[in-house]
Amino acid sequence: MARAAAVDKRRQILDAASRVFARTGFHACRVSDIADEAGVAYGLVYHYFKSKDEVLNQLFTERWSLLLAAIDEVDRKEITARAKLDACAGFIIDSYRHDPELMKVIVVEVTRAANSFGRTHLPEIRRAYDSIAKIVGDGQQKGEFRADVDPEFASMWFYGAIEQLLSGWVFELIPQADDDFDRARAMVVETICGGLEPR
Amino acid sequence: MARAAAVDKRRQILDAASRVFARTGFHACRVSDIADEAGVAYGLVYHYFKSKDEVLNQLFTERWSLLLAAIDEVDRKEITARAKLDACAGFIIDSYRHDPELMKVIVVEVTRAANSFGRTHLPEIRRAYDSIAKIVGDGQQKGEFRADVDPEFASMWFYGAIEQLLSGWVFELIPQADDDFDRARAMVVETICGGLEPR
DNA sequence: ATCCCGATTGACTGGTCAGTCAACCGCCGG
DNA sequence: CCGGCGGTTGACTGACCAGTCAATCGGGAT
Numbered sequence: 058m059a060r061a062a063a064v065d066k067r068r069q070i071l072d073a074a075s076r077v078f079a080r081t082g083f084h085a086c087r088v089s090d091i092a093d094e095a096g097v098a099y100g101l102v103y104h105y106f107k108s109k110d111e112v113l114n115q116l117f118t119e120r121w122s123l124l125l126a127a128i129d130e131v132d133r134k135e136i137t138a139r140a141k142l143d144a145c146a147g148f149i150i151d152s153y154r155h156d157p158e159l160m161k162v163i164v165v166e167v168t169r170a171a172n173s174f175g176r177t178h179l180p181e182i183r184r185a186y187d188s189i190a191k192i193v194g195d196g197q198q199k200g201e202f203r204a205d206v207d208p209e210f211a212s213m214w215f216y217g218a219i220e221q222l223l224s225g226w227v228f229e230l231i232p233q234a235d236d237d238f239d240r241a242r243a244m245v246v247e248t249i250c251g252g253l254e255p256r
Numbered sequence: 257m258a259r260a261a262a263v264d265k266r267r268q269i270l271d272a273a274s275r276v277f278a279r280t281g282f283h284a285c286r287v288s289d290i291a292d293e294a295g296v297a298y299g300l301v302y303h304y305f306k307s308k309d310e311v312l313n314q315l316f317t318e319r320w321s322l323l324l325a326a327i328d329e330v331d332r333k334e335i336t337a338r339a340k341l342d343a344c345a346g347f348i349i350d351s352y353r354h355d356p357e358l359m360k361v362i363v364v365e366v367t368r369a370a371n372s373f374g375r376t377h378l379p380e381i382r383r384a385y386d387s388i389a390k391i392v393g394d395g396q397q398k399g400e401f402r403a404d405v406d407p408e409f410a411s412m413w414f415y416g417a418i419e420q421l422l423s424g425w426v427f428e429l430i431p432q433a434d435d436d437f438d439r440a441r442a443m444v445v446e447t448i449c450g451g452l453e454p455r
Numbered sequence: 456a457t458c459c460c461g462a463t464t465g466a467c468t469g470g471t472c473a474g475t476c477a478a479c480c481g482c483c484g485g
Numbered sequence: 486c487c488g489g490c491g492g493t494t495g496a497c498t499g500a501c502c503a504g505t506c507a508a509t510c511g512g513g514a515t
Contacts (some may be wrong), residue, residue, distance in 0.1 A: 066463090068436075085372065087502060163366070169364070173284065220420065244406065248410065256455075287473065299474090299475085299491060302473090
């Protein structure tokens with residue numbers, strides 16, 4: 058019971074932090090905001106986490122490892138490179154659809170923060186790029202994609218295009234009705250894979 | 257003379273700020289770091305700028321208005337949509353090549369910072385997306401691009417792909433020898449325009 | 456009933472830093 | 486030679502906030 062309650066409180070704090078970071082930004086918010094949002098005392102945050110930074114690290118690592126696992130799993134399937142990239146795009150976009158606040162935090166505070174947290178998590182972030190590059194490279198081997206494009210670069214703009222879509226939704230620059238997510242996924246994959254395939 | 261010296265000092269502070277923000281990040285650096293880097297007294301920063309924020313705003317606005325002007329000028333030319341997008345990509349990449357620190361600051365601290373400065377400058381950022389969307393839309397009108405892709409979305413991933421390239425260079429994830437810049441530009445334009453053109 | 460120990464509380468502290476301000480400098484015009 | 490004024494200086498202050506810690510709570514074991 059004590060054990061289960063502790064797990065709950067920890068989760069409660071993480072979820073609250075996700076909302077607060079999304080709303081106010083990591084730097085602009087206070088630890089007391091997180092505690093208030095979670096409905097717990099200030100000090101309890103420090104019972105479960107070493108520091109404010111560690112709360113964000115935890116949020117990032119949790120979700121990013123799911124992403125890495127998903128990409129690797131996709132890569133193991135016997136499907137075309139285009140289908141693999143479509144599945145990757147789908148996973149990322151669905152992550153946003155499922156929990157926009159958490160994805161906003163991850164993108165804004167970590168993935169796109171070249172200073173601060175981006176630096177810290179560079180290896181994990183890079184692993185995602187590498188996995189996508191591998192998918193592109195394998196596609197080239199099989200003749201599905203043209204060979205005169207560097208897979209390393211292609212993975213950057215494939216990922217960049219998707220992340221920019223998320224940003225567009227976060228900033229409310231592009232529509233996010235329920236079917237816009239799937240349409241956007243289909244269009245971006247169609248365009249980039251179309252450009253990567255031999256004419 | 258006094259006038260000229262004042263302009264120099266202001267510039268000196270802006271340039272120093274660009275270097276310091278790039279190195280340390282806007283939030284992590286102190287105003288005294290900027291003053292030290294510029295070789296002026298702490299208080300002088302506040303003689304020329306209302307606040308630390310205003311220094312960053314100034315850096316951003318200066319460069320971003322150049323970008324907006326460049327895109328508009330490109331759009332006015334009588335060339336294909338693909339050539340226009342190529343010129344836009346070229347301008348952004350050359351901006352980075354010419355002054356990587358400033359572009360790093362603009363991308364990391366403003367463009368990609370959905371909270372804080374991103375919010376503040378949303379209208380100007382949006383104008384760039386809109387201009388690119390217009391180029392894509394016009395290309396569709398002329399039959400150069402397929403019509404079944406939303407220009408608004410296409411501009412997001414075109415810009416996103418390029419910005420991710422910049423990020424890759426900032427993070428030192430992809431090579432940045434002198435000819436990598438032009439190769440990257442050519443590849444990304446070839447891929448995305450290739451995907452946008454009718455098969 | 457009593458003890459124990461992990462969970463929980465929130466007041467407090469120490470350090471940091473943006474922004475202020477009063478004094479100083481040196482050029483220029485009279 | 487002097488007075489004024491924009492440019493320049495840097496010590497200081499006030500606010501803010503991450504992280505600490507001593508005290509309290511409460512439930513399970515004996």
